[in-house]
Amino acid sequence: MSSTVAGRTILASTIAKCYNQEIEEKVKEIIQRRENHAAPLLVGFLANDDPAAESYAKWTEKTCKSMGFNYELRRIANKDFLEESIIEANRDDAVDGIMVYFPVFGNAQDQYLQQVVSMEKDVEGLNHVYYQNMYHNIRYLDENKTLKSILPCTPLALVKILEFLKVYNVLLPEGNRLYGKKVAVINRSEIVGRPLAALLANDGATVYSVDIDNIQKFTRGEGLKFSKHQVQDLGDNEPVLLEKVCKDADVIITGVPSPNYKFPTEYIKEGAVVINFSFHKNLNDDVKEKASLYVPSTGKVTICMLLRNMLRLVENREKLKQQIL
Template structure:
């Protein structure tokens, strides 16, 4: 199947499988130029405080990809009870440009606390409450002069970039309105990916149906001065009632046993899976026009991009 950028969607053409590497390529080049302009190797420190094989695999992959691209990467394996102190130390270390934690650590709300321990100036994953609040309130800059862009969580940002690449965003429309008329179904409402993704898409004009284990929420963009960002309402609706009318279906269920019902896919829809498990059967290609089976390479590239942005934001603040 072709991995080239497709033509504009019109009807239901034969399905193309799009590789994440094709989407990531221009952003990798952007990152390399950013490193050249800095004139040094930016340093990312990753903290591993668990024995989860998947976390270790992600850490090793992150390290190799960052090193190959021109960054310096250091994996620090620490006891989870001492992790907070190590994060504080890295926050104060001027040689460290970015910090990330490989979760789960405690597997509970304490992990959410650890996300906030990381300095927002070094938070490559965009999980600081400052960035999350900006995301949900549709605030795209950190300053009034609009020179320093806020950091977005890397996987939701990766999914946005994939949809832009696929032509789902209408670039003719004004910025912030480029998903007008689009309906999106998301099977995932995690605080890390599903919920922020739904908010981002709604803020850009889409109607988004967010499916969790036991509930469905509808995300829409508010209108007028009172609502400058999305609104969320609980809805009593079934998957089959919305999926067959959705222009985009995004899945992120961490289970090999879950498969999105192919019969519910609208002819010509765009289907994207961000789970490590494959949430679509192979016959997805009989209904979808564009299919992205995994997004990991784009996510890693967004981590790199976020790190360059953090460094530039810090430099900009120091000039003031």
């Protein structure tokens, strides 16, 4: 495309609307099925002063209430008591879903806290069982394939955004709809960047996963012996290598949690799709001179996926209860 023609900006709110009706209808069905007719309750734990977490919590509450859910934000003044508070919510039958606004400690202790949340109430999909299933392309929790596994909500939101933007080729078989596509993900966190790279590679894409130290290539691999994606180290994150892989990419996805980071616009291929999932704006204003489609934020789609995960967990618990009876 010509550099004088601005690309289209697609708002997360536009994409989220595609899921609103489905979510609202399922909430009503659950309320009708329950003896006490109570709406599903999501509890969020906030134990930090991060403005991104505060913003996320407000949007979660607003979205929950607009779709018929109950939402309760529990602020934890002393983060050392967070684990005890999560365990209490795990045991409370009135609580249907639990989420924690990370980072809390900003280290391995956060990974431990992710596992403290009950698997049956983990709406963010951070439990190690869900992660293992995702990395190995396993979609169910049981052999009878009645209980669906869930995916981490932010990586799932990015997949849904790519589907909305028609980056996925629906003419190809499911599981191969990103065949021939190259994606650069500027983030390799365990919560978003790495699982996203794995999801996209499992769908057939070549993914360049970039973190502060190095660049890796995720591919699905070939042949029957590969049941999941393969990872290859390409080298240190130097400007020459970064520019090479990014200019080769059909899609650029940024998620650097810093107000000072800006992805170099000159590294974007003409006509590429560009998506930013960081709370901070990782792109300069001239991004639309290169990108054909630009999604500046993803939060509203992430919340929709989180609520869809919660509905799936509620349905899984209902099925388990029926099996016991």
